[in-house]
Amino acid sequence: MHCFINYKRVEKPLRIPNLEVEIGFGRGDFIVKLAKENPEKNFLGIELSGISLEKLLKRVKKEGLSNVFCTRVDAYWGFYLLFEDNYLENIYMNYPDPWFKKRHHKRRLTTPERLYIFAKKLKTFGEIRVRSDNYDFIEFTKETAETLECFEIEEGRLEVSEPLTKYEAKWLSMGRELYKLVLKKVREPKFVEHPRIEEVKELFPVKIPKVSVDKEKIQNTELKLGDKVYFKTFKVWEGEKGYLIESLLSEEGYYQKFFIEVKVKDDGIVVDVSPFSEVLRTRNLQKAIEKVAELLSS
Ligand SMILES: C[S@@+](CC[C@H](N)C(=O)[O-])C[C@H]1O[C@@H](n2cnc3c(N)ncnc32)[C@H](O)[C@@H]1O
Structure with a gap:
């Protein structure tokens, strides 16, 4: 398997033995260190930043590591889509964005629905290891973890004796306080309502009888396809053999931008x-194709 995993295309659930995951690996120092120190284990980094992925891919190639993998997706959806329950050995989250303002707390990586999904995919006795320089984030995460009723919780200060990245060692030497939180899964988490999407094996084109295409009918429309599912079209381009419609689908907060032909x-x-749009094939994406066909036929 290649180091880069295209989560939209890869066969699911992912089958990589002895797998540990780092969420938001940034420069990649930590995941590379873990991989070198534990050649018998495999490590998958989940990141949103394309630049971080490029840097990690270069580094993994240069250092000849065969136990590091990475994918570019929001962590919640990555966990939701890629892993079966009770699959992962450990999960690491180092210095995640603390989202300081209260109104932004819902974006934190440790909200109940996110922590619930992470806990579901973790093996019993596996750990979620969090490091942060923001104590308010640690407290928030601890409180969320308690509501799931599935963890043994250990909290403390990060010490110089622990495996540290270059930056952590520097921060500690400067006297900065760094905190750690270890959430050990000891039973299944209490159920939390969480966003879902349904992936399908294939998307089917929709054929309709020949009509004269009215661009006005299909451009700049906004449609509700279901509960928390919205489909928007923007500009329509006319070509020799047809049209391309710039489209956006939002399914419970999972966004896809693509073109409909x-x-x-x-x-x-x-x-x-x-065919030039790389999409995650979902039930609602099929609905979007059908909706466009319906609009054209109306
Ligand atoms: C403050 S940086 C920390 C990077 C690294 N862990 C370190 O310790 O230097 C947070 C990283 O998490 C990534 N990130 C934030 N939210 C994410 C999400 N929902 N899913 C995946 N990665 C995310 C960001 O792109 C960023 O690289």
């Missing part, structure tokens, strides 16, 4: 996702 043929019109 409308091919005008002699015997009818075919609506499909453009």
Whole structure:
């Protein structure tokens, strides 16, 4: 398997033995250190930043590491889509964005629905190890963890004797306080309502009888496809053989930007996702294709 995992295409659930995950690996110092010190284990980094991924890929290649993998996706959806329950050995979260303002706390990586998904995918006796320089974030995470009723919780200060990254060692030597929180899963978490999406094996094009295409009907529309599912179209481009519709689908907060292709043929019109758009194939994406076909036929 390649180091980079395309979560939209890879076969799920992911099968990588002895797997540990780092959420938000940034420069990659920590995951690379873990991988070098534990060649018998595998490590997957989940990151949103493309630059971080590029840096890690270069480093892994240069150092010839075969036990590091990475994917670019929001951590919640990465865990939700990629792993089966009780699969991961340990999870690491180092200095995640603390989102200081109260109104932004819902974006924190340790809100109940996120921590619930992380806990579900963790093996019993596996640990979520959090490091932060923000004590308010540690407290918030501890409180969330308590509500799930599935962890033994250990809290403390990070010590110089622990495996540290270059920056941590520097911060500690400067006298900065660094905190750690270890959440050991001892039973299954209490259920928390959480966002879901349904992936499908295949997306099917929709064929409709030939009509004259009215661009006004399909551009700049906003449609509700279901509970917390919204589909928006923007600009429509006309080409020689049909049209391309700039589209956005939001499913419970999972966003996809892509193009829908409308091919005008002699015997009818075919609506499909453009082959140039890399998408996660979901039930609602199929609905979006059907909706465009419906709009064209109306
Ligand atoms: C403050 S940096 C810390 C980076 C690194 N762990 C370290 O200790 O230097 C937080 C990192 O988490 C990533 N991140 C934030 N939210 C994320 C999410 N929901 N899913 C995946 N990565 C995320 C950011 O892109 C960023 O690289």
